[in-house]
Amino acid sequence: MHYQSPKKLEAVILDWAGTVVDFGSFAPTKIFVEAFASFGIDVSLEEARGPMGMGKWDHIRSLCNQEAVAKRFIAKFGHSATDEDVTEIYNLFMPLQIAKVAQHSELIPGALDAIQSLRNSQLKIGSCSGYPKVVMDKVVDLARTKGYEADHVVATDEVPRGRPSPAQALANVIALGINNLAACVKVDDTEPGILEGKNAGMWTVALRFSGNFLGLTYEQYQSLSANEKEQQRQRIDALFALCQPDFLIDTITDLPAVISQINQKLAAGELPSR
Structure with missing residues (x-):
């Protein structure tokens, strides 16, 4: 048998607060x-x-x-x-x-459409969080009433070690039946979450504006001028630099375009950076 690298993504592992729900991670x-x-x-x-x-x-x-x-x-x-x-x-x-x-359970604006686009591309949706299961269960139930349900959820106390350990991301891989880690992408708004994905051997996408590093409500974010947003991009990109995400985007609404870029890289034989 010969090893063959994947030619397209099979799964996206999404964080929760600051990524799909709770703009600003409050x-x-x-x-x-x-x-x-x-x-x-x-x-x-x-x-x-x-x-x-x-x-x-x-x-x-x-x-x-x-x-x-x-x-x-x-x-x-x-x-x-x-x-x-x-x-x-x-x-x-x-x-x-x-x-x-x-x-603080509202879905991030545009999240449902972005996730539906991923599903239309036949991607499985895994998820994990720094929340323990007793909190995660409530977050999941609230999200379900608003139209979002991941294919699998892993809370931090369901694995031996939390982030930046790869345990939660890998638990999703096993549950979703994915054979190659390079066919997965981890999406997160925090350094431990990005390191989790890198330690698991996945592609990683860091979120600038919906999560912890900006720390604003959606309304406050919307009120920023174009120049202020660009200044924040540069500041936040510098903060993420040490954990070396493969891609940085503003919010989850930008994710489908990045998925297409990753698929192009996989088709050309490229693998996630380590």
Whole structure:
């Protein structure tokens, strides 16, 4: 038997918040601020966005390790945050997240049309998120009422390790019956999500404007001038540079055109960058 590289894509693995739902990725970030406040530590929205894309316990651990937050923690409690402290903050975070995720559940404008275009191209739709399953189930149910349902969903606590580990992306590959990782593309608005796709050997597409790095509502994004958008493109592209996505696009509405470009590359024998 001889190896043959794929000639076209078979599956797209989509992130959720900031990619398909919740323009600006506000549901997780605002709740981190509230959870830390309940624990007696002030964390800004900008600080909360820093580790976005990781599993939520790991996200809280990373926040506690940030120098500014760590100093506040020591000033408040006299010691650095332990794993037990992280778990206590996580336990404050979870009920808030479950209760309030519906406040930021709207589909990103144009997402349904873009995903339908992918389906028209016979692509399977996998998905994964930094949310644990108890939250992910609610996000999925809300999206279904608005017309979006992925072929498969993997929550961060359904695999041994969350992002940037490739485990969630690979779990989708297995469930969807895909034989070659180069026939898959991972789409995400965060660095851990892009690294997840690269570590899995997939094509990767980073989103500039609908997610964490811009951090604006859709209305705020729409109000930006052409010059402001271009400035933000350059800033965000620089932020994504270290994780080396194969493509950068503004929002999911630009994805079908990139899928066509990837198919052309596959047909010419090219494979995802590593």
